[in-house]
Amino acid sequence: MVKLVVGLDLGGTKIATCVMNEDGEILKKVTLSTLAHEGPDAVIGRIIESIYDVIRLANINKEDILAIGVGVPGPLDSEKGLIKNPPNLPGWVEVPLRDILYKEFKVPLAIENDANAAALGENIYGSGKGIKNFMYITISTGIGGGVVVNGKLLKGASGNAAEIGHTTINFEGPLCGCGNRGCWEAYASGTALARFAREGIKNGIKTIIKDIVDREGHIKAEHVFTAAKQGDKFAKELVDMEGFYLGVGLANMANSFNPNCIAIGGGITNQWDMFYEHMISIMQERALKANVEGLKVVKATLGPDVGVIGAATLAWRLVQ
């Protein structure tokens, strides 16, 4: 009998679902819109539908699926399989997703924070292959991450370990989406970079960024990088700051977890050469020497599939 699992990545905008074999190959993947505003019942219906869809498209039977892994936005309780009111899934208050899916599919199910699942996926199939102490950081609109210690995912008491974007780097800093001030995410995420650009423009700084904006007139992080490449002085300063804040946070990560390797994923990696050297030099300057000696900081390799691959890896961990 062929051995297969399902991995499902539940996001605020998309539900991505795959069937994966034991070699880590995706046999089939489907993506649906989450339509999160319709609330948990409708979204759970689409989750179930997407699992049946991917099974059908992979030309297999429900009985061929050994386990299902699900990556979800935090906060959650992974022990109990509960989703606990994530900001991008309105109305999901203590939803027992694992029990609901078990009733439908009757196979072992694991539910973990999406960034933690991604860390496990990168560790087994991506940039962290064979690395015992590994960390994955995703930097896009927010900052998330996951830590693998001695080959095992660091979950914490309830599956919410490594909420690294919400570590404070300035206790008087700007308000973060989580309610705290001065989180790493409020300084170094793509959202933060765009906010710094908007603030500068509002304060009358001359820059071409405001001419690069998207069709709706919004300034995004990528526009700052584009302006910097065109030699814009303010944009170059902002990119420099981005590298600095990333380096500060990485120094905290190196000091806290002492990994052999940190892999960075998310939208920011499209601009890798623009910030990499500065980020590394700040990290090395600020971290304890013993914690950065031999530490590799690399680009994650699984790309946009990291979410479903990570979720499927959770499933394999249940049955291997």
Ligand SMILES: [Zn+2]
């Ligand atoms: Zn925060």
